[in-house]
Amino acid sequence: MQKLNKIYEGKAKILYTTENPDLLIQYFKDDATAFNAQKKGVIDQKGIINNKIATKVFEFLKTRGIVTHFEQFLNDREMLIKKVEIVPIEVIIRNRAAGSLCRILGLPEGMTLKCPVLEFCYKKDELGDPLINESHILALGLATEQEIKTITQMTLTINGLLKEFFAKINIELIDFKIELGRYKGSIILADEISPDTCRLWEIGTGNKLDKDRFRRDMGQIEEAYQEVLRRVSQ
Numbered sequence: 001m002q003k004l005n006k007i008y009e010g011k012a013k014i015l016y017t018t019e020n021p022d023l024l025i026q027y028f029k030d031d032a033t034a035f036n037a038q039k040k041g042v043i044d045q046k047g048i049i050n051n052k053i054a055t056k057v058f059e060f061l062k063t064r065g066i067v068t069h070f071e072q073f074l075n076d077r078e079m080l081i082k083k084v085e086i087v088p089i090e091v092i093i094r095n096r097a098a099g100s101l102c103r104i105l106g107l108p109e110g111m112t113l114k115c116p117v118l119e120f121c122y123k124k125d126e127l128g129d130p131l132i133n134e135s136h137i138l139a140l141g142l143a144t145e146q147e148i149k150t151i152t153q154m155t156l157t158i159n160g161l162l163k164e165f166f167a168k169i170n171i172e173l174i175d176f177k178i179e180l181g182r183y184k185g186s187i188i189l190a191d192e193i194s195p196d197t198c199r200l201w202e203i204g205t206g207n208k209l210d211k212d213r214f215r216r217d218m219g220q221i222e223e224a225y226q227e228v229l230r231r232v233s234q
């Protein structure tokens with residue numbers, strides 16, 4: 001599949017059109033950003049690692065009945081995906097307190113939550129992706145009530161599946177962010193699932209295997225991403 005035109009360059013990926021109007025090529029860059037792009041850097045090999053991890057995760061989810069935009073792994077940095085209309089909402093699921101939840105509610109990092117916390121953020125870089133609720137989504141017309149129901153149900157199901165997927169390789173899924181899109185009348189999983197978009201802690205040691213190593217200058221960033229790839233490839 002040939003790349004035609006670049007239609008979008010984001011913080012971590014580039015999208016290209018193909019001869020097929022329904023399909024795009026998603027190219028993974030090594031660029032890393034954090035804190036609403038105030039912190040910028042490069043994680044060597046990240047694009048390659050994330051493309052491979054996302055491929056494994058999408059393939060796993062497909063076997064469990066989740067419809068995703070993933071079509072095919074093309075090469076180290078590129079995957080073929082279905083072109084969707086992205087719902088401008090980032091959906092976050094948290095199984096333990098970390099990151100912004102600790103900041104907003106004054107919780108200790110790693111606190112066990114009685115049930116998963118579901119959050120919606122408005123996907124708008126200029127505003128720093130603010131936290132919103134269902135009422136905001138309806139009032140702004142970002143998604144319909146039915147879509148919110150579908151998105152909520154899908155996200156909770158994906159959480160259950162991914163918790164089990166990572167637990168098998170001795171990793172605890174602390175939280176993650178997903179993006180969903182509209183494709184031929186249904187809502188499907190889009191974007192990526194990788195150590196950029198998940199918090200992943202090694203079971204037993206609590207060792208962080210995700211972008212928090214970059215956010216907090218903890219070092220061994222590439223090694224942590226490689227370790228996740230090694231385990232999901234088992």
Ligand SMILES: Nc1ncnc2c1ncn2[C@@H]1O[C@H](COP(=O)(O)OP(=O)(O)O)[C@@H](O)[C@H]1O
Nearest residue numbers: 010011012013069081082083084086179190191
């Ligand atoms: N299947 C898809 N079809 C169309 N757009 C997509 C699809 N999957 C992801 N996207 C969008 O492509 C962009 C991916 O690049 P990324 O670097 O993550 O961008 P951003 O800086 O906006 O987060 C995101 O804006 C994401 O919403």
Ligand SMILES: [Mg+2]
Nearest residue numbers: 010011012191
């Ligand atoms: Mg993104």
